Amino acid sequence: MTSKKILTLVFVKEPGKILLGMKKRGFGQGRWNGFGGKVEKGETILEGAKRELLEESGITANSLNRVGLINFEFENDPVILEVHIFKTSDCIGSPIETEEMRPQWYAEDSIPFNQMWPDDHLWFPYMFSNKIFEAYFLFKGMDVIVSHWIKEMKNL
Ligand SMILES: Cc1cc(-c2ccco2)c2oc(N)nc2c1
Numbered sequence: 001m002t003s004k005k006i007l008t009l010v011f012v013k014e015p016g017k018i019l020l021g022m023k024k025r026g027f028g029q030g031r032w033n034g035f036g037g038k039v040e041k042g043e044t045i046l047e048g049a050k051r052e053l054l055e056e057s058g059i060t061a062n063s064l065n066r067v068g069l070i071n072f073e074f075e076n077d078p079v080i081l082e083v084h085i086f087k088t089s090d091c092i093g094s095p096i097e098t099e100e101m102r103p104q105w106y107a108e109d110s111i112p113f114n115q116m117w118p119d120d121h122l123w124f125p126y127m128f129s130n131k132i133f134e135a136y137f138l139f140k141g142m143d144v145i146v147s148h149w150i151k152e153m154k155n156l
Helices: 045-057 120-128
Strands: 003-014 017-023 065-074 079-088 101-107 133-140 144-152
Touching: 003 045, 017 045, 045 079, 045 101, 065 120, 120 133, 120 144
Parallel strands: 003 079, 065 133
Antiparallel strands: 003 017, 017 101, 065 079, 133 144
């Protein structure tokens, strides 16, 4: 019997560069990623994404664009992570380090994929080319992708 945990990921974009955060503790610690986390009771997924971006980076998004939906499954784990991916270039504030994340800008052509989740290099091209996508990844542990698919969508 599987269950779903809904999470968000927000990527802040400026021409030619992307803001990533080094996760300082908890799930995904030691990897660069977007900003996000759980969706709380009583908030929409969009509201949760904006809240997590502000909490983790100090940045306020005036608007977010939905770019992808990824389901992550782990072998021998009934909880599937349903991760809603957003992108924004319409923000207020400069990134600050928080307890959760250490922010850093990266040029689009020098993203530290070797210090990120192993799926990222597979779907980042969809995000950069403004292709809305849906994806599924089956993990064995935290580092090995057993199987996956990615498909471009007209909308989510
Ligand atoms: C298995 C997995 C989980 C996440 C995640 C957790 C919280 C938000 O996202 C990932 O994020 C990325 N980029 N790859 C990921 C793989």
